[in-house]
Amino acid sequence: xxxxxxxxxxxxxxxxxxxxxxxxxxxxxxxxxxxxxxxxxxxxxxxxxxxxxxxxxxxxxxxxxxxxxxxxxxxxxxx
Numbered sequence: 001x002x003x004x005x006x007x008x009x010x011x012x013x014x015x016x017x018x019x020x021x022x023x024x025x026x027x028x029x030x031x032x033x034x035x036x037x038x039x040x041x042x043x044x045x046x047x048x049x050x051x052x053x054x055x056x057x058x059x060x061x062x063x064x065x066x067x068x069x070x071x072x073x074x075x076x077x078x079x
Contacts, residue, residue: 036068036075 010018024031039062044053059074068075 038068038071038073038075 008024019036021033024033039059041052041059044056044059045051046053063074066074
């Protein structure tokens, strides 16, 4: 999880449920979901060691089933 550098982690939702969210509410604050979050190559670098994973993981696995149709980016999470 730390390689994705999330600002917010949600538990208790079904897998990929966030793909359909239009808003996120935390207490009295409402956030509009702008778009899926495209992931860059930095997810393949260990924050502890500063080294790139030799096989490009976890981005390589995500690319197999989370590639955006419109632009080819690997989308995982929301912006």
